[in-house]
Amino acid sequence: MLDVAVIEEAAAAEASLDPIRSRILAALAEPGSAAMLAGRLGLPRQKVNYHLEELERHRLVELAEERRKGNVTERIYRAVATSYVISPSALAAVSPDPSRAPDQLSARWFLALGARLVQEVGSLLTGTSRAGRRLATFGIDAEVRFATAADRAAFADELAQAVADLVGRYHDEAAPEGRNHRMVIGLHQIPAPSSAAAGTSAGPEQQSGGTHTTESDAGQEHRG
Template sequence: MHEVDVIEEAGAAATALDPIRTRLLAALAEPASAATLAERVGLTRQKVNYHLRTLEAHGLVHEVRTRRWGGLNERMLVASAASYVVSPGAFGAAAADPSRSTDRLSARYLIALAARVVREVGGLVRRADTEQKRVATLSIDTELRFASPAERTAFAEELAKRVSELVARYHDESAPPARAYRLVVGAHPIPTDVGADRA
C-alpha cells in the first residue's frame, strides 16, 4: 500500500468521492472482507460488495488473499493507498493550468502551480512504479513568521535573488532533457483552522 496515490482518471475520481466508497477506502487501510466492512460501516454485505467491485474496477482496492470462513471462500481486500489526491488531469480541459494566469503573485496562481505539481509528479510516480524505480525529488517544507509586511517583502526579494543565483550557477542548457527539473517555490499564510480539516 502506498502512503498517498494520485487519482488521474475522472471515473476513478468520481468513484472515490462517493461518500460510502470514501468510508470503505478509509476502512481498508488494513485488509478486510466484505462481511467485516459491512459491520464497520453499517451496510449490508451485498451493498458493500457492490461498492467494492466498483472500487476494484478502478484499481482503488485489490485482493490480497482469500480465507475460508463459514464454508465459503472470503476475499480479503485492501485499499491501494492510505490516502488520495485527485489530479487536475481528471478535469480534462478544465484542469488548473498556471500558464492561463496573468497574475503571478495571486493565490490562484499558487493553486495552479500546486495542481501542476500533483499532475506531473503523480504521472512520474505511476511510471516509476511500473518500472520499479524511484523518482528523484526534493521537498522543503517549513514555517516562518514575519515581524512586519516589510520583513515579508524583504524576505521574498532575497529568496528570489538567491534562487536566481543558484539556478544561474547550476543550470546547464546543454544537459539532456531527462535531467531537466521544475523548481517551484511558494509561500502562503497558514490557515488558523488548519487542524479543523484533519479532524
C-alpha cells in the same frame, strides 16, 4: 500498501468521492472481507459487495487473499494506499494552467502552480511505482514569522534573487545527458486552526500573528 496513491482518471475520482466508497477505502487500511466491512460500517453486505466491485474496477482496492471456509471462498480486500490524491488531470479540460496568466503575487496563479505540481509529480510517481523504481524529488518545508509586511516583501525579493542565482549557476541547456527538473517555491499564510476546521478563509486580522510557510519541491521529469 502505498502511503499515497494518485488518482488520474475521472471515473476513478468519481468513484472515490462517493461517501460510502470513501468510508470503505478508509476502513480497508486494515484488510477485510465484504462481511467484515458490513459489520464495521453498519451497511448491508450486498451493498458493500457492489461498492467493492466498483473500487476494485478502478484499482483503488485490491484482492489481498482468498480464504476457504467450507464450500465458500471469502475474498479479503485491502486499499491500495493509506491516502489518495486526485490529480487535476482527472479534470483535464478544465485543469488550471499557470502559463495562462503568470503573476507571482496572485493567489490563483499560486494555486494553479500547486495543481500543476500535483499533476506532474503524481504522473511521475504513478509511472515509477509501476516500474518498481523511486522518483527523485527534494522538498523543503519551513515556517517563518514576519514582524511586518515590509519584512515579508524583503524576504520574497531576497528569495527570488537567491533562486535566480542558483538556477543561473547550475542550469546547463547544452548538457546532452541532462534531465529537466521543475522547482516551485511558495509562500502563503497559514490559516488559523478554527478557520481551517470551518473551511473558511481568514483575513490577516484573524491569523495567529501572520504566520507563513515556505515550501519548495522539485520533481524529476523524464525526457525521451
